[in-house]
Each structure stands twice: as C-alpha cells, then as structure tokens.
Amino acid sequence: MNERAGLPLPLQVLLWGGANSAAGAATGLAVGAFRPGALVGTDVLISVLFGNVVGFTVLLSSTLVFPRVRELSPALRAALLILTLMSGSVAGTALVLYLFPLFILRDVPQTLAVLAINAVLALIVGSIVYIYEDLRSRLAESLREIEEVRLVEAQLKEQAARAELSALQARINPHFFFNTLNTISSLLEENPRRADEVLQTLAGLFRYTFKAADTNPVTLAEELAFIEGYLAIERARFGDRLGVVSEVAAPALRVPVPGLILQPLV
Structure with missing residues (x-):
C-alpha cells in the first residue's frame, strides 16, 4: 500500500x-x-x-x-x-x-x-x-x-546552438585576426598609440567571444558593443572609407540574443 x-x-x-x-x-x-x-x-x-x-x-x-x-x-x-x-x-x-x-x-x-x-x-x-x-x-x-x-530535443537544440556559435567564432578568428595583426604592424611605426588601442580592442573582442560561449545568450547591448569594437578595428584598416550608422531603441538593448549573431551581418 x-x-x-x-x-x-x-x-x-x-x-x-x-x-x-x-x-x-x-x-x-x-x-x-x-x-x-x-x-x-x-x-x-x-x-x-x-x-x-x-x-x-x-x-x-x-x-x-x-x-x-x-x-x-x-x-x-x-x-x-x-x-x-x-x-x-x-x-x-x-x-x-x-x-x-x-x-x-x-x-x-x-x-x-x-x-x-x-x-x-x-x-x-x-x-x-x-x-x-x-x-x-x-x-x-x-x-x-x-x-x-x-529533454533530448532540448539538448540537441543546445548542442546545435553551441555548434553554430563555434562556427561563428571560427569565422571571426582566422582572417580577422591576421588582418588585424597586419594593421597593428603597420601602425607601430606611424602611430604607436593607435596601434596599442587597436591591440586592446582586439583583446576585448576575443574576451567577448569566450564570454558569449559560456553565458550565451547575451544582451543586445553587449552584442552591439562587440560590433562597435569590431568596426573600430575595421576603421583602423579602411579609415574614412568605412562609415556606419546604427539606430536602436533603448528598451531593445535589454533583449537577450545569441552571442556573435550580428557579426556575420557586418
């Protein structure tokens, strides 16, 4: 009983x-x-x-x-x-x-x-x-x-999301990394301070990629800050030829989004 x-x-x-x-x-x-x-x-x-x-x-x-x-x-x-x-x-x-x-x-x-x-x-x-x-x-x-x-479906979705995030990280790491190193190398003689800023920005970007992998999702504000750093390095390469305008409503900045989701669009 x-x-x-x-x-x-x-x-x-x-x-x-x-x-x-x-x-x-x-x-x-x-x-x-x-x-x-x-x-x-x-x-x-x-x-x-x-x-x-x-x-x-x-x-x-x-x-x-x-x-x-x-x-x-x-x-x-x-x-x-x-x-x-x-x-x-x-x-x-x-x-x-x-x-x-x-x-x-x-x-x-x-x-x-x-x-x-x-x-x-x-x-x-x-x-x-x-x-x-x-x-x-x-x-x-x-x-x-x-x-x-x-439960299995949820685990598979999580694994797929992590695999997609890893793929996005892989897209960021190789080409962008070597192009940025070339930019820093060229700035060392002309503008050492600017080269140091680019290097610090690059370090911040990679810290964010690891954070996105561990704490995914992130807020839209964090994702946009990452994109701004990414564009700052691109401006160091292209100068005035690169112009970007962004408009985002303040309430949307708190919305959770997958990490690195915007980078492929830039």
Whole structure:
C-alpha cells in the first residue's frame, strides 16, 4: 500500500475498510434475502468480514504482486494473479469461518454461497484493479518517454546552438585576426598609440567571444558593443572609407540574443 492517492496511509486503510464493509454487508443482505428465516446480526457481521477479506486481498495483491508480474508473459501473469487472489480469498474466508464455526453448522448452503461469492468477487475486483493499475502504469511510462524525448530535443537544440556559435567564432578568428595583426604592424611605426588601442580592442573582442560561449545568450547591448569594437578595428584598416550608422531603441538593448549573431551581418 502506498500514498500515491495523496492521502495519509491510515486514512487510506480506513476508507478502504469502510468500502469493503459496505460491500460485504450488501452481499450478506442479498444472500440472506433468499434464505428462509430472519436475518440476524451475526450474518451481517460475518458478511462484513468477508467483504474485508476480498477487499484487502485485492489491495495487497495490487500493491505487492501486480507490480512484480508486469514483465511476465500474459498467460503466466494471469495464472499468478488468479492464484494470488484465490489464495488470499480462501485463506481469509477460512479465518472468518474459524472464528465463527456455528455459521457453518447453522446454514451450510449459505456458507457455500458466501464462499463462491467471495471467490468470484475477488477475481472480478482484482481484475478491474489490475487493469486500472496496468493502464495507469502505461500512461506514466508514456509520459516519462515524452519527457525524455523533450529533454533530448532540448539538448540537441543546445548542442546545435553551441555548434553554430563555434562556427561563428571560427569565422571571426582566422582572417580577422591576421588582418588585424597586419594593421597593428603597420601602425607601430606611424602611430604607436593607435596601434596599442587597436591591440586592446582586439583583446576585448576575443574576451567577448569566450564570454558569449559560456553565458550565451547575451544582451543586445553587449552584442552591439562587440560590433562597435569590431568596426573600430575595421576603421583602423579602411579609415574614412568605412562609415556606419546604427539606430536602436533603448528598451531593445535589454533583449537577450545569441552571442556573435550580428557579426556575420557586418
């Protein structure tokens, strides 16, 4: 027995026992209606006990046996379930009859009728509970599989995004790096201070590429700052031939974007 229904264990036992008692009492009244003579309180009490025998047999079987036979073949599974339910029902019924031996001596036909009803009820209720538990287990398994598929898809998307980012980094690194080194080399003699500024800007750009890989996404403001540094180095190469105008609304600067997403457009 567990608390999968969200109720405390004692309350579950109490509710199950109440339902068993009601079903047992109803069965006893139904059987007694076809028996000559007046129905006495002992008959109802015994029927209540029989109802709990059937009910708790099903409950214990669904908790202890059902989960352990799902992997077996259908024929073996059915045989074990029938054996378990019948054994529990017969053992419980025998205990009740042992406690009330006069019940057997007073009315043997009614005793046999109750035994048969208990066996049939155990099989019917047990089968219904097993089918329900089996369907519930299959549904839970399907939901787990769906969640696993979603997780795999999310991981694949993340890997694809990282691969795309690595590709963008690879596009930036080789040609831009060597062109910038050539620019710095030519500026060392003409304008050493300018060469140092370009070198510092280049170092900042590469720091940003590593940051984008680790903290992707970044804000649009950070991405635009990177583009501005990129263009500053390009201006050092092309001078006044390079002109850029950018207009961005202030609220948009806080929008998250993939790192290095704008560089291929420049």
